[in-house]
Amino acid sequence: MLEQVKYFEDFVIGEGRQTVGRTITETDFVVHAGHSGDFFPHHLDAEFCKTLPFGQRIAHGTMVFTIGVGLTATIINPVAFSYGYDRLRFVKPVFIGDTIRSRVEIIATEPMEKRPGFGRVTERLTVTNQHGDTVLVADHIYMVERRP
Amino acid sequence: MLEQVKYFEDFVIGEGRQTVGRTITETDFVVHAGHSGDFFPHHLDAEFCKTLPFGQRIAHGTMVFTIGVGLTATIINPVAFSYGYDRLRFVKPVFIGDTIRSRVEIIATEPMEKRPGFGRVTERLTVTNQHGDTVLVADHIYMVERRP
Amino acid sequence: MLEQVKYFEDFVIGEGRQTVGRTITETDFVVHAGHSGDFFPHHLDAEFCKTLPFGQRIAHGTMVFTIGVGLTATIINPVAFSYGYDRLRFVKPVFIGDTIRSRVEIIATEPMEKRPGFGRVTERLTVTNQHGDTVLVADHIYMVERRP
Amino acid sequence: MLEQVKYFEDFVIGEGRQTVGRTITETDFVVHAGHSGDFFPHHLDAEFCKTLPFGQRIAHGTMVFTIGVGLTATIINPVAFSYGYDRLRFVKPVFIGDTIRSRVEIIATEPMEKRPGFGRVTERLTVTNQHGDTVLVADHIYMVERRP
Amino acid sequence: MLEQVKYFEDFVIGEGRQTVGRTITETDFVVHAGHSGDFFPHHLDAEFCKTLPFGQRIAHGTMVFTIGVGLTATIINPVAFSYGYDRLRFVKPVFIGDTIRSRVEIIATEPMEKRPGFGRVTERLTVTNQHGDTVLVADHIYMVERRP
Amino acid sequence: MLEQVKYFEDFVIGEGRQTVGRTITETDFVVHAGHSGDFFPHHLDAEFCKTLPFGQRIAHGTMVFTIGVGLTATIINPVAFSYGYDRLRFVKPVFIGDTIRSRVEIIATEPMEKRPGFGRVTERLTVTNQHGDTVLVADHIYMVERRP
Numbered sequence: 019m020l021e022q023v024k025y026f027e028d029f030v031i032g033e034g035r036q037t038v039g040r041t042i043t044e045t046d047f048v049v050h051a052g053h054s055g056d057f058f059p060h061h062l063d064a065e066f067c068k069t070l071p072f073g074q075r076i077a078h079g080t081m082v083f084t085i086g087v088g089l090t091a092t093i094i095n096p097v098a099f100s101y102g103y104d105r106l107r108f109v110k111p112v113f114i115g116d117t118i119r120s121r122v123e124i125i126a127t128e129p130m131e132k133r134p135g136f137g138r139v140t141e142r143l144t145v146t147n148q149h150g151d152t153v154l155v156a157d158h159i160y161m162v163e164r165r166p
Numbered sequence: 167m168l169e170q171v172k173y174f175e176d177f178v179i180g181e182g183r184q185t186v187g188r189t190i191t192e193t194d195f196v197v198h199a200g201h202s203g204d205f206f207p208h209h210l211d212a213e214f215c216k217t218l219p220f221g222q223r224i225a226h227g228t229m230v231f232t233i234g235v236g237l238t239a240t241i242i243n244p245v246a247f248s249y250g251y252d253r254l255r256f257v258k259p260v261f262i263g264d265t266i267r268s269r270v271e272i273i274a275t276e277p278m279e280k281r282p283g284f285g286r287v288t289e290r291l292t293v294t295n296q297h298g299d300t301v302l303v304a305d306h307i308y309m310v311e312r313r314p
Numbered sequence: 315m316l317e318q319v320k321y322f323e324d325f326v327i328g329e330g331r332q333t334v335g336r337t338i339t340e341t342d343f344v345v346h347a348g349h350s351g352d353f354f355p356h357h358l359d360a361e362f363c364k365t366l367p368f369g370q371r372i373a374h375g376t377m378v379f380t381i382g383v384g385l386t387a388t389i390i391n392p393v394a395f396s397y398g399y400d401r402l403r404f405v406k407p408v409f410i411g412d413t414i415r416s417r418v419e420i421i422a423t424e425p426m427e428k429r430p431g432f433g434r435v436t437e438r439l440t441v442t443n444q445h446g447d448t449v450l451v452a453d454h455i456y457m458v459e460r461r462p
Numbered sequence: 463m464l465e466q467v468k469y470f471e472d473f474v475i476g477e478g479r480q481t482v483g484r485t486i487t488e489t490d491f492v493v494h495a496g497h498s499g500d501f502f503p504h505h506l507d508a509e510f511c512k513t514l515p516f517g518q519r520i521a522h523g524t525m526v527f528t529i530g531v532g533l534t535a536t537i538i539n540p541v542a543f544s545y546g547y548d549r550l551r552f553v554k555p556v557f558i559g560d561t562i563r564s565r566v567e568i569i570a571t572e573p574m575e576k577r578p579g580f581g582r583v584t585e586r587l588t589v590t591n592q593h594g595d596t597v598l599v600a601d602h603i604y605m606v607e608r609r610p
Numbered sequence: 611m612l613e614q615v616k617y618f619e620d621f622v623i624g625e626g627r628q629t630v631g632r633t634i635t636e637t638d639f640v641v642h643a644g645h646s647g648d649f650f651p652h653h654l655d656a657e658f659c660k661t662l663p664f665g666q667r668i669a670h671g672t673m674v675f676t677i678g679v680g681l682t683a684t685i686i687n688p689v690a691f692s693y694g695y696d697r698l699r700f701v702k703p704v705f706i707g708d709t710i711r712s713r714v715e716i717i718a719t720e721p722m723e724k725r726p727g728f729g730r731v732t733e734r735l736t737v738t739n740q741h742g743d744t745v746l747v748a749d750h751i752y753m754v755e756r757r758p
Numbered sequence: 759m760l761e762q763v764k765y766f767e768d769f770v771i772g773e774g775r776q777t778v779g780r781t782i783t784e785t786d787f788v789v790h791a792g793h794s795g796d797f798f799p800h801h802l803d804a805e806f807c808k809t810l811p812f813g814q815r816i817a818h819g820t821m822v823f824t825i826g827v828g829l830t831a832t833i834i835n836p837v838a839f840s841y842g843y844d845r846l847r848f849v850k851p852v853f854i855g856d857t858i859r860s861r862v863e864i865i866a867t868e869p870m871e872k873r874p875g876f877g878r879v880t881e882r883l884t885v886t887n888q889h890g891d892t893v894l895v896a897d898h899i900y901m902v903e904r905r906p
Contacts, residue, residue: 020760020832021778038834039655040203041667045640048341049201052496053194054236063335065413065444075337079248080232087228088202092760092832094778100227102255108248117657148657168316168388169334186317186390187507189519193492196785200644211779213857213888223781240316240388242334265509296509336499344637345497348792349490350532359631361709361740371633375544376531380524384498396523398551404544464612464684482686483803485815489788536612536684538630561805592805632795641793645786646828671840672824679820680794692819694847700840 021094025165026127026137034123037089039148041117042077050081077112082154086145089120097163098139106156110147117148125157129164136161169242173313174275174285182271185237187296189265190225198229225260230302234293237268245311246287254304258295265296273305277312284309317390321461322423322433330419333385335444337413338373346377373408378450382441385416393459394435402452406443413444421453425460432457465538469609470571470581478567481533483592485561486521494525521556526598530589533564541607542583550600554591561592569601573608580605613686617757618719618729626715629681631740633709634669642673669704674746678737681712689755690731698748702739709740717749721756728753761834765905766867766877774863777829779888781857782817790821817852822894826885829860837903838879846896850887857888865897869904876901 051057059066060076067075083106112118126140139162145154199205207214208224215223231254260266274288287310293302347353355362356372363371379402408414422436435458441450495501503510504520511519527550556562570584583606589598643649651658652668659667675698704710718732731754737746791797799806800816807815823846852858866880879902885894 038649038651039658040649040651041654041656043636043640044339045341045637046201048339048345049197049496049640049644050232051499052345052493053197053201054232054239055188055495055499055501056236056239057334057336057499058239058242059334059336062337063413064337064411066335079250080228080235084198084202084228084232088204091202091204091206094206100256102227102253103251104253105250106252106254107250115656117655186501186503187510188501188503189506189508191488191492192783193489193785196783196789197492197496197644199647200641200789203643203647203649205647205778205780207778207780210781211857212781212855214779263508265507340635341637342497344635344641345493345792346528347795348641348789349493349497350528350535351484351791351795351797352532352535353630353632353795354535354538355630355632358633359709360633360707362631375546376524376528380494380498380528383524384500387498387500387502390502396552398523398549399547400549401546402548402550403546482797482799483806484797484799485802485804487784487788489785493788493792559804561803638793641789642824645789645793646824646831647780648828648831650831650834671842672820672827676790676794676820676824680796683794683796683798686798692848694819694845695843696846697842697844698846699842 020092021096023097024095024162025097026139026162027165029124029127029139029162031124031127034121037092037120039117039119040085040089041115042085042112044114046081046085047075047077047114050078054078054080072111074113079108082108082112082118082145083156086118086120086143086154090122090143098160101138101159101161104157104159106154108154110151110153112147112153118145118153120145122158130161133161135164137164168240169244171245172243172310173245174287174310175313177272177275177287177310179272179275182269185240185268187265187267188233188237189263190233190260192262194229194233195223195225195262198226202226202228220259222261227256230256230260230266230293231304234266234268234291234302238270238291246308249286249307249309252305252307254302256302258299258301260295260301266293266301268293270306278309281309283312285312316388317392319393320391320458321393322435322458323461325420325423325435325458327420327423330417333388333416335413335415336381336385337411338381338408340410342377342381343371343373343410346374350374350376368407368409370409375404378404378408378414378441379452382414382416382439382450386418386439394456397434397455397457400453400455402450404450406447406449408443408449414441414449416441418454426457429457431460433460464536465540467541468539468606469541470583470606471609473568473571473583473606475568475571478565481536481564483561483563484529484533485559486529486556488558490525490529491519491521491558494522498522498524516555518557523552526552526556526562526589527600530562530564530587530598534566534587542604545582545603545605548601548603550598552598554595554597556591556597562589562597564589566602574605577605579608581608612684613688615689616687616754617689618731618754619757621716621719621731621754623716623719626713629684629712631709631711632677632681633707634677634704636706638673638677639667639669639706642670642676646670646672664703666705671700674700674704674710674737675748678710678712678735678746682714682735690752693730693751693753696749696751698746700746702743702745704739704745710737710745712737714750722753725753727756729756760832761836763837764835764902765837766879766902767905769864769867769879769902771864771867774861777832777860779857779859780825780829781855782825782852784854786821786825787815787817787854790818794818794820812851812853814853819848822848822852822858822885823896826858826860826883826894830862830883838900841878841899841901844897844899846894848894850891850893852887852893858885858893860885862898870901873901875904877904
């Protein structure tokens with residue numbers, strides 16, 4: 019993990035980076051159920067899932083989001099604060115054995131009128147699988163200090 | 167877990183329910199770090215956190231979201247599909263030992279023009295702590311089958 | 315999770331319910347070993363198990379019991395208290411990949427002479443696999459408040 | 463772990479052993495909830511538990527049983543097979559921070575008439591806490607091969 | 611677990627023992643990543659690993675060491691203290707599904723001149739897989755009390 | 759996580775870096791016991807530990823090593839391969855609540871005569887706690903490709 023101070027003025031639209039990949043395992047499914055308390059059979063009952071269109075267990079949306087975001091957690095910016103996410107969408111299902119990676123890209127920057135000294139930076143998160151298909155998107159909103 | 171078929175026409179704006187509570191433990195912090203791969207010191211380094219404004223470790227946003235959503239996972243509606251979330255906001259920090267509970271309430275229903283046979287239902291999720299403070303909000307969007 | 319007050323007088327012999335299913339994964343085997351501290355090779359050593367009659371790893375009895383009971387934990391009855399279990403039997407082995415579900419049925423109710431104000435309710439737990447075979451049975455004994 | 467062949471004829475009523483101790487942590491509570499799927503607030507919601515007679519979170523019965531049994535899993539007897547348990551009783555609650563240990567003692571041996579070549583051995587399991595109070599008892603029934 | 615007092619003078623060069631086996635599962639890989647914080651794609655990204663010489667995910671060295679040592683943890687010697695390890699070597703990779711077991715053997719004993727009352731005992735740890743290949747070796751150094 | 763190709767010739771004696779910190783929690787103790795299978799009361803029985811010189815539970819040596827190494831796992835060098843460790847020493851105990859961080863520093867580089875095209879690089883790992891005390895040291899040996 020690296021620390022890197024990056025002020026509002028340092029963010030450039032179009033800048034981005036790609037993470038390493040991670041294979042989503044049956045273990046992740048079971049851990050996420052136990053962590054979230056969501057034991058819906060869509061995620062945990064292989065027999066039931068044979069009767070559904072996808073024919074197999076489907077990852078919790080909150081897990082794809084959690085791991086997709088987690089993959090990006092490699093650089094600490096001490097002057098940026100997570101504010102929330104807009105337009106989080108579960109685009110395609112993730113199955114046991116899929117390998118996902120995340121791409122983040124700055125898509126908007128604007129001063130915060132109500133919060134002088136801060137700017138609002140929007141970073142698009144795109145999670146893809148091993149086929150190159152997008153499985154999840156979300157727009158991460160940061161409050162970032164302006165350069166002093 | 168109960169199964170309950172609820173068609174688009176059955177959703178009524180203002181309807182809602184409150185979940186039981188769950189105390190967020192140091193264990194949940196450590197499990198979430200290990201599950202997400204996010205080991206930022208804001209969540210895991212008690213010494214470092216003493217130097218921050220909050221003075222203590224702060225829950226991962228993705229964890230409050232995951233557990234907040236998980237608390238609501240008690241009734242399976244086989245004709246509703248999760249589409250995504252809008253306006254997910256981390257309103258206040260969650261600390262080790264806080265007890266959270268979730269409230270969901272239907273705030274909008276509209277037919278989906280591009281997808282005949284389906285309607286769009288928006289359910290607001292509000293996660294509160296033991297002081298009654300809201301710590302997270304998000305609008306959950308479902309695609310729900312229309313009554314046949 | 316729902317809360318539902320059900321007094322001793324409300325229990326009817328023959329009443330029951332069936333839970334959703336859950337696939338027992340290799341992850342559950344490893345988690346249970348780590349949780350219980352029981353690392354017997356019957357549960358964890360695939361090579362050793364090839365030399366046994368079943369030819370594969372066998373679930374811990376305590377795990378089938380724990381998950382079989384856990385599947386039923388969906389309705390809180392604030393006037394019932396778990397007293398213990400009788401005749402817990404490991405009827406058939408559970409293997410990695412089996413999907414279990416639980417059925418509970420009230421099989422006996424009787425006043426508790428030594429504890430006025432309470433009755434004793436016996437609920438039979440039957441855990442089955444995806445072939446419909448019973449893998450575990452146990453009689454759960456509750457102390458339940460009488461209707462005031 | 464040791465392997466020790468012990469035939470039906472080798473079991474002597476009154477023989478027993480005491481295990482080492484293990485402190486039951488908040489982690490064990492959270493792990494057991496996630497493993498079993500039982501997220502009842504009696505085990506996980508510290509605020510709710512303040513309103514109950516015990517005033518604090520109470521261990522799952524299945525966890526005390528699982529760990530109590532797990533503590534005894536140190537000697538493999540290849541000619542003994544677990545058949546089940548009788549009279550499993552949750553005698554006293556276990557709280558976060560309690561230290562439990564198990565004692566096992568042979569209390570009965572009898573030939574199995576329906577299964578020539580095997581005997582039935584009953585081993586009483588007694589789990590105690592750091593105050594010496596019994597928190598759980600159960601009678602473990604084994605089928606054991608007779609000496610050839 | 612057994613307790614067995616064994617003084618410096620009781621250790622005999624060449625003495626040793628073999629543990630039971632344990633199959634290393636995908637779960638262990640995921641748990642170790644989450645426990646250590648090491649999410650390198652060599653351990654977790656099946657697609658990336660297809661491009662490497664071994665063609666599949668490789669166990670963390672610290673995991674093979676941890677589980678290899680853990681397998682030996684069956685006898686408590688209250689007069690011996692772990693001092694460290696010399697010549698820890700990752701001899702061959704461990705893959706998902708491999709079954710490992712450990713062998714320990716006393717290879718050296720010598721009085722500690724600087725610490726009267728103690729001797730230094732070196733125990734060689736050899737971890738092998740199901741093919742009999744050595745995957746890890748290390749020399750465990752103990753400080754052991756001399757017989758009083 | 760970053761990828762950075764660094765050939766044998768690029769390593770400079772004295773170069774090093776410091777990681778972020780991580781608080782070692784009771785959860786880590788319990789997870790490590792369950793992962794390693796080592797349930798010695800020195801790590802898990804708070805009552806027993808009151809009778810020992812340190813008066814409290816002590817971290818597994820393999821855990822301090824695993825997490826200490828894990829903290830350094832932030833930069834992938836595709837031309838370096840872990841060969842093993844020398845002089846791994848458990849210098850001081852780690853207790854629940856301690857915060858550790860790791861420092862790595864190159865202490866030796868030498869060509870490998872038996873393996874042309876590779877050099878041997880030794881990186882000293884020093885793990886310290888929140889008091890600045892060293893708790894673990896080890897010399898990590900890498901085989902690194904020479905610049906082509």
